Amino acid sequence: MGKSKGRPFMEVLASALHEDYRFPILELFAFLYVLGTFALSSAGTFAYSQTSLTDEAMAYQFTTSILSVPLLIFVILIFKNIAYGLGSDLEKGIIQTYFSYPLKRRSILTAKLLSALGVSIVLFLVFQISALYIVAPDIVLPQLGTVLLTYVANFSYPLLIAGILLLLTFVIRRGGITLVVGIFLYLALSIASGIVSFFAYATESTLILQVFSFLSPGTVLGAYYGSALNPLTAFWQPTFSQVVLSMVGSYAIVAVVFFIGYYYFSRRLNL
Amino acid sequence: MKLWKVLLSRTGTVLVAAGLALLLVSLIPPARTTSFSSADQVPPETFLPLGSSIGPFADANITSYARFFSVLTPQQELKVDFSNNGTVDVYLLKINLESLMNTLGNERSVASLNDYLQSNPDLIGWQGEILDGTLDYIPTQVINVTLLFSNPSQNTVSVAYDGSIFSLIAPTGKVQTLGIFAIPIGVVLTLPGLQNLMKSRKASSP
Numbered sequence: 001m002g003k004s005k006g007r008p009f010m011e012v013l014a015s016a017l018h019e020d021y022r023f024p025i026l027e028l029f030a031f032l033y034v035l036g037t038f039a040l041s042s043a044g045t046f047a048y049s050q051t052s053l054t055d056e057a058m059a060y061q062f063t064t065s066i067l068s069v070p071l072l073i074f075v076i077l078i079f080k081n082i083a084y085g086l087g088s089d090l091e092k093g094i095i096q097t098y099f100s101y102p103l104k105r106r107s108i109l110t111a112k113l114l115s116a117l118g119v120s121i122v123l124f125l126v127f128q129i130s131a132l133y134i135v136a137p138d139i140v141l142p143q144l145g146t147v148l149l150t151y152v153a154n155f156s157y158p159l160l161i162a163g164i165l166l167l168l169t170f171v172i173r174r175g176g177i178t179l180v181v182g183i184f185l186y187l188a189l190s191i192a193s194g195i196v197s198f199f200a201y202a203t204e205s206t207l208i209l210q211v212f213s214f215l216s217p218g219t220v221l222g223a224y225y226g227s228a229l230n231p232l233t234a235f236w237q238p239t240f241s242q243v244v245l246s247m248v249g250s251y252a253i254v255a256v257v258f259f260i261g262y263y264y265f266s267r268r269l270n271l
Numbered sequence: 272m273k274l275w276k277v278l279l280s281r282t283g284t285v286l287v288a289a290g291l292a293l294l295l296v297s298l299i300p301p302a303r304t305t306s307f308s309s310a311d312q313v314p315p316e317t318f319l320p321l322g323s324s325i326g327p328f329a330d331a332n333i334t335s336y337a338r339f340f341s342v343l344t345p346q347q348e349l350k351v352d353f354s355n356n357g358t359v360d361v362y363l364l365k366i367n368l369e370s371l372m373n374t375l376g377n378e379r380s381v382a383s384l385n386d387y388l389q390s391n392p393d394l395i396g397w398q399g400e401i402l403d404g405t406l407d408y409i410p411t412q413v414i415n416v417t418l419l420f421s422n423p424s425q426n427t428v429s430v431a432y433d434g435s436i437f438s439l440i441a442p443t444g445k446v447q448t449l450g451i452f453a454i455p456i457g458v459v460l461t462l463p464g465l466q467n468l469m470k471s472r473k474a475s476s477p
Binding site for chain 1: 295299
């Protein structure tokens with residue numbers, strides 16, 4: 001039974017992988033990940049007087065310093081896969097071909113998301129962690145947990161926007177428009193992060209930061225591992241349980257958005 | 272084409288792309304951020320930490336050394352050229368000068384240094400016997416740094432040093448080696464897929 005269902009699932013997954021990563025898209029993004037991680041990182045900026053930091057804080061600072069540009073490249077790749085890839089499948093009626101497989105709709109969507117998100121995340125993490133290991137093995141290896149926690153915190157809001165894009169793609173069924181909306185949402189959330197930080201700093205109120213951390217738990221993690229460079233740490237020193245709470249809350253929101261997406265695709269999407 | 276061949280050949284092409292990016296990264300030259308040079312006399316059977324013989328702000332080079340060369344990160348490379356009139360042991364210790372001097376007190380004998388290093392071997396980042404030579408060091412973590420000369424001989428040794436700190440994107444040697452290995456491995460992995468592609472093209476051509 002499992003075997004008979006597994007084969008069509010693998011066929012849909014292989015087809016989705018073929019569509020999402022046509023030659024040389026995967027190679028181009030691999031090239032950009034490596035180049036972006038090394039050449040466009042801001043790792044040199046935390047150079048001085050950092051030996052006062054704890055080992056965890058140092059691992060956090062180092063990881064975030066090489067994260068910014070590759071994360072943007074990662075966001076572009078997953079938005080392309082979801083908005084453009086899935087949107088085109090809906091637009092051109094390719095998705096109906098998948099419905100001819102002896103699979104439930106949710107399994108088809110799982111295969112599409114494994115291709116769109118799973119491969120991108122694996123590729124991203126492999127290159128990032130390898131780069132961290134190449135540059136500073138003695139920072140990364142003893143603090144692998146902190147490094148992974150940093151990635152988990154920073155993946156949350158791209159995944160949230162990816163979930164929103166998934167819903168929009170099902171509703172609008174136009175890849176191009178959804179892609180633009182996704183990029184707009186990503187930039188808007190980045191700008192909102194700056195405004196929220198400034199507002200909190202001006203009013204010395206932590207409430208707005210705590211609420212915003214449910215959308216972007218990277219904010220609370222940054223304050224937890226705070227350095228002298230982070231002005232928020234002057235009045236906000238969150239505990240580790242607050243960090244965990246924000247992450248759980250954030251991923252709960254992501255899960256709800258994806259659940260709605262699954263529900264809509266399985267029950268409401270008329271093709 | 273079989274799925275494993277597709278996966279293998281795509282892994283190969285990704286490796287080639289990553290290797291090319293690594294080679295490109297290795298071509299970006301390091302930027303010199305700090306330089307220092309000076310000369311010292313190391314009396315017999317004593318050691319001398321760099322920057323400890325002259326008071327703060329007395330010498331521009333030493334001030335520069337003390338201010339900028341107390342911490343090294345994995346993205347900094349330290350290069351020091353030595354020109355001495357006798358052989359000295361050069362140590363790069365992962366401890367700041369102040370802590371080292373607080374631990375050792377006013378004792379400057381080679382014996383006390385050796386005792387200290389024997390009980391703290393993990394503090395030695397680099398060591399070597401140098402008459403004329405170069406120290407080239409890239410740390411693998413953020414460390415406090417103290418350079419010191421130890422003179423176990425019975426004669427005073429004059430040491431002259433000329434050093435620089437370079438800001439790196441990544442350790443050039445490591446990145447270059449990885450790139451050089453990744454590309455041929457990637458090409459080999461791509462071969463079965465490439466062979467199949469050529470076969471199918473031949474079959475489809477009239």
